[in-house]
Amino acid sequence: MTEIEANAIAARHADVFHRPLMERLRGVIIITAIALYMVFAWWFFAIGQVISNGNWDIAGSYLADWVSYEIRPDIEYDGDALDVSFPRFSPLGSDPRPEWLTTETAMVERRVAASAAAGNATGGATSGAGFLGSLDAEPAKKEDGGFLGAMAPSSTTTESPGTEAEAAPQAPATTREEAVVSADISFGGDTHIRVQPGFVTVTHRGETLELDIEERVSVNARGPLPEWASQRAPGAKVIVRFGFAGRAEIEDDEVKVRRRFIGWENFFFDTRSPYWDMSAGEVLGTIFFGDRIEADRSNLSLAWNNFVNNADWQHGDVWLKLLQTIVMAFAGTVLASMLAFPLAFAAARNIMPNRVVNQVLKRFFDFLRSVDMLIWALFFTRAFGPGPLAGISAIFFTDTGTFGKLYSEALENIDDKQREGVRSVGAAPASVQRYGVVPQVLPVFLSQALYFWESNTRSATIIGAVGAGGIGLKLWEAMRTNQDWENVAYMVILILLVVFVFDNISNLLRQRLIGRQP
Amino acid sequence: MTATTHSPLLSEAGQAVERHWRELAGRRRLYTIGGIVFMVLAMSGSLWFANESNAGKFFDRLPYLFDFVGQMMPRDGWEIWRALFDLPSPYDDGSLKYNYPDGRIYLTETLYLPEYFYKMLETINIALVSTLIGFGLGFVLCFLAASNLTTRRWLRFFVRRFMEVLRAFPEIVIAGFFLAVLTIGAVPAIIAVSIHTVGALGKMFFEVVENADMKAEEGLRAAGANWVERVWFSIVPQVMPNFLSYALLRLEINVRASTIIGAVGGGGIGEALRLSISRTHEAKTLAIILLLFCTIVAVDQLSAWLRGRIVGKQAFEFGRGG
Numbered sequence: 106m107t108e109i110e111a112n113a114i115a116a117r118h119a120d121v122f123h124r125p126l127m128e129r130l131r132g133v134i135i136i137t138a139i140a141l142y143m144v145f146a147w148w149f150f151a152i153g154q155v156i157s158n159g160n161w162d163i164a165g166s167y168l169a170d171w172v173s174y175e176i177r178p179d180i181e182y183d184g185d186a187l188d189v190s191f192p193r194f195s196p197l198g199s200d201p202r203p204e205w206l207t208t209e210t211a212m213v214e215r216r217v218a219a220s221a222a223a224g225n226a227t228g229g230a231t232s233g234a235g236f237l238g239s240l241d242a243e244p245a246k247k248e249d250g251g252f253l254g255a256m257a258p259s260s261t262t263t264e265s266p267g268t269e270a271e272a273a274p275q276a277p278a279t280t281r282e283e284a285v286v287s288a289d290i291s292f293g294g295d296t297h298i299r300v301q302p303g304f305v306t307v308t309h310r311g312e313t314l315e316l317d318i319e320e321r322v323s324v325n326a327r328g329p330l331p332e333w334a335s336q337r338a339p340g341a342k343v344i345v346r347f348g349f350a351g352r353a354e355i356e357d358d359e360v361k362v363r364r365r366f367i368g369w370e371n372f373f374f375d376t377r378s379p380y381w382d383m384s385a386g387e388v389l390g391t392i393f394f395g396d397r398i399e400a401d402r403s404n405l406s407l408a409w410n411n412f413v414n415n416a417d418w419q420h421g422d423v424w425l426k427l428l429q430t431i432v433m434a435f436a437g438t439v440l441a442s443m444l445a446f447p448l449a450f451a452a453a454r455n456i457m458p459n460r461v462v463n464q465v466l467k468r469f470f471d472f473l474r475s476v477d478m479l480i481w482a483l484f485f486t487r488a489f490g491p492g493p494l495a496g497i498s499a500i501f502f503t504d505t506g507t508f509g510k511l512y513s514e515a516l517e518n519i520d521d522k523q524r525e526g527v528r529s530v531g532a533a534p535a536s537v538q539r540y541g542v543v544p545q546v547l548p549v550f551l552s553q554a555l556y557f558w559e560s561n562t563r564s565a566t567i568i569g570a571v572g573a574g575g576i577g578l579k580l581w582e583a584m585r586t587n588q589d590w591e592n593v594a595y596m597v598i599l600i601l602l603v604v605f606v607f608d609n610i611s612n613l614l615r616q617r618l619i620g621r622q623p
Numbered sequence: 624m625t626a627t628t629h630s631p632l633l634s635e636a637g638q639a640v641e642r643h644w645r646e647l648a649g650r651r652r653l654y655t656i657g658g659i660v661f662m663v664l665a666m667s668g669s670l671w672f673a674n675e676s677n678a679g680k681f682f683d684r685l686p687y688l689f690d691f692v693g694q695m696m697p698r699d700g701w702e703i704w705r706a707l708f709d710l711p712s713p714y715d716d717g718s719l720k721y722n723y724p725d726g727r728i729y730l731t732e733t734l735y736l737p738e739y740f741y742k743m744l745e746t747i748n749i750a751l752v753s754t755l756i757g758f759g760l761g762f763v764l765c766f767l768a769a770s771n772l773t774t775r776r777w778l779r780f781f782v783r784r785f786m787e788v789l790r791a792f793p794e795i796v797i798a799g800f801f802l803a804v805l806t807i808g809a810v811p812a813i814i815a816v817s818i819h820t821v822g823a824l825g826k827m828f829f830e831v832v833e834n835a836d837m838k839a840e841e842g843l844r845a846a847g848a849n850w851v852e853r854v855w856f857s858i859v860p861q862v863m864p865n866f867l868s869y870a871l872l873r874l875e876i877n878v879r880a881s882t883i884i885g886a887v888g889g890g891g892i893g894e895a896l897r898l899s900i901s902r903t904h905e906a907k908t909l910a911i912i913l914l915l916f917c918t919i920v921a922v923d924q925l926s927a928w929l930r931g932r933i934v935g936k937q938a939f940e941f942g943r944g945g
Contacts, residue, residue: 139755146752149745155810164804429676436669439662475919479883479893480912483900488688492677497670563793570795571886571897574677577795581887584799597796604791 169349170590174370178206178290180300181359182320185213186284187300196370196417198381205364209287214279290362292350300360307345307353309333316343321358369591371417378411418592423579427599429493430575434561437500442554445470445505449512450538456516467513473506478568486572496573500561511553512546519545548619555611555618562607566600576600695905702906707914709737712906720904739895739914746891747918749812749884750877756813757820757877758870761786764821765828766854771837783829790822794884802888812889816880824873831865832858868934871926878922882915 115122147153174196181188189208191201291297292309299306307314314334315327323340330336334345342356351364373388374380379398380388392404399407413421451457452466481499489495524541532540569577580596583589633641674681697703698714705712705723712721726738736744766772768782794815801811839857848856885893892915899907 143752143755146748149748150752150809150813152810152813155805155808159805161804164800167800167803425676429673432669432673436666436673439666471920472916475916475923476912477879477882477915477919479879479886480896480915483886483897484691487900488691489681489684490678492679493673494677494679494681494684497673563791566793567795567880567883571883577793580793580795581799584796584803587803593796593799597793600793601788601791 167587167590169365170588171594172369172591173349173365173367174591175351175363175365176201176203177364178203178362179359180288180290180362182302182318183284184320185302186286187288187302189285189288194376196376198376205291205293206362207289207291208285210283211286212281213284213286214281290353290364292347292364294350296347296350298345298353298360298362305355305360307334307355309345309347314343314345316355318355318357324355324357369418369595371415373415374408374411375416375418377416380408380411418595423576423592423596423599426574426576426579427596427603430496430565430569430577430600431562431603433493433496433500433565433569433573433575434558437497437565438504438554438558438561440497440501441504441557442508442550444501445508445512446550448505448509449516450542452509452513453516455519455521456538456542466509470506470509470513473502474510475506476502478503478564479571482568482571482573491572491578492574494574496565496568496575499568499573500565504557504561507557508550508553512550515546515549515553516542551618552615555615559604559607559611562604694903695908697906697909703909703913706906706910707737707739709735719902720907723907739892739911742890742892742895743914743918745809746881746885746893747878747922749809749816749881749889749891750874753813753816753820753881754870754874754877756817757824757873758866760817760821761824761828762866764825765832766858768825768829769832771833771835772840772850772854772858782825786822786825788822789818790826792818792822794819794880795887798884798887798889807888807890809890812881812884812891815884815889816877819880820873820877824869827869828862828866831862831869835861864934868930871930871933875919875923875926878919 176191176195176197178189178191178201181190187208189206191197195201197203286302288300289297290300295311296309298308303318303320305316305318307316309331310333312331314331317325317327319325324336324343325340326334326336326343330343333347334343336343340357342354344352344354346352349365351362353363354361371381374383380391383391388408391398392408395404398404448466448470452463452470454460454463457463478499481502482495485495485498489498519542523545524537527537527541565573565575566577566580569575569579570581572578576596576599580593583592583596679687702712702714704710709723709725709727711724715721727735728738728741729735764782764786768779768786770779773779773782797818798811798815801814805811835858839861840853843853843857881889881891882893882896885891886897888894892911896908896911896915899911
């Protein structure tokens, strides 16, 4: 192409090659405006500040909690001996002896009165307070109370009157008894911690950290700290982090170990169940061939009962709440489409000739739709109390408006020939609608109802959290306590499953109703 | 119908047709009746279950519903205006119920923004920022999910599943997680709504892209343009009006969504509404509902008008992709 030809083309299409300035700059202006608005939003919501103040340390642990759990033994120094204790609701049951924690015992002299007092001070780090309790002693800027104030600074070491104190002789005397003198905690691979009275060795990635403990006074490292260990001040506690495998805090009076394992702990049976800690084969064997564990019922019924009432996972309750959410979406959508159906006929201009009725009904639909589902949900929660009734009512009110609008628009767009045909043979007005209008719009109506049924299943989850019941409320409660993230993951998976199944059912039904759509 | 009276006159073939028609009609009726019976059973079961598992029973609580509506009536009509514009109330007794002027946000010495207007602006901004973020990311992802532009099957599959997960993941969980990590406020709401918007818009966008006319793309391909050039100069100008129109539709949905997320700790007007309803501050509640109602109507109208200008009178199913 020569230059002359190119110029000729440019001259013929002047509107393409010489556009007005505004038109050429429009893209730049729009992008600049959006960028400026984003800068404004950054300032308006203080996004940078909020993100930098975020508790990202905790975020990692929360995310890890979705698919894993921690076991948290505490090893307390007690003179020449050690005291290994587990939280009261440990996932390992009441008497845990994990193989990754090995102890050596020896005969040592102990002052009995002191040991009684010290022995009770441990064991308090219940699973209820454990995870955050271990953190609240850390940097002061971490505002744990930020999340709806659910996490009051928890007392990790609750002093509970133990039975040992009463049983022990009151006179301070020294006795010789068998006690733990050394504990070795393995974190997998070459990583392990060896705790001895007054001396702790941590080995990780080929490096060894040796720490001298002066009981209840200070923790001092021999040599420089490796990069996986940190200490805020000389003599203060040392925190060692091993990534996903866990962490440990070496304090001047105890070593707090947090060992993380992948998986959902005690998903089927909790520690109180006789089936706890059995393999799948053993459980099946016990159910079908074993002797009755409880005389008055079969093993199968006991297993089912233990599973449904699992204290950690609350399967029964979660399923019930999920069913509530499904029912909320289903009943709300069906009721709304049933009410909107006749009203839409009255709102459609071409069916009801009365303009006043049309307009009043259309504005009524707009009102129902525009008063948000949230407002209806809060309103009915106050009226009916928390539960699915409030959710059904909220979905019913909002969707009556939505369906009314959609249906009346569909009615106004129908083909009039069919109606004329029915009318011309002398049919009554009701028959004209029945045979001239309904067959045209019914598939559209049903397919829209199915669309909203599926989308309401999602909405019902959200409005549940403000009090309208169902799985939303349960999810919200689990998140608020900040330590049941594995339960949140479980519920999310159930919700995703239900939404996925309903999506497919609704697509299938719609395809059958209105034929395959592109 | 009286079709049977004519049956003796029909030929053998005609009778076969008649018989066949009868069978079909009978089966259809059976399906209809079966469907209705199933729906009635499912509905009554659902309602019974909902009533049983609710904290208050429907008929027990119904009188309280009207009581509650009565409680929501303010002492006089002007109270709503006073609450809305933060004017001092004659009933002010120092309680939270009538402290309207306390919420004023002063712009200058005398000019102030009423509290609820400020909160409403916050909610609208959450929706706007999330829609913009969702638009940006959805725009990038949608071309990778469209079968006419991305030939690598695994990439398409991966991007589509990714967007599906973003769409179906409950917003409340994302919001709750970031509320725990960050503080209470707008940022968790923005993140939650944005993530959902990316998935929802991405899905609609790639469907639009798949329906685009590929002739322009072929022309560019013949001239030796690379993938980005082909997408930018042949596909984007075609699909942009539809993209914008879907984004406006999303904005309407996001205003509602950010209100709801606000009620669970995301800040903005939703939180104010939840607090005032639970404390039975009738004038404040009605003021917020009025403001929210007007805003939603205004946003819907504006968006409908803009959409009409962008794509003409093309009808859209709103609420699609919920």
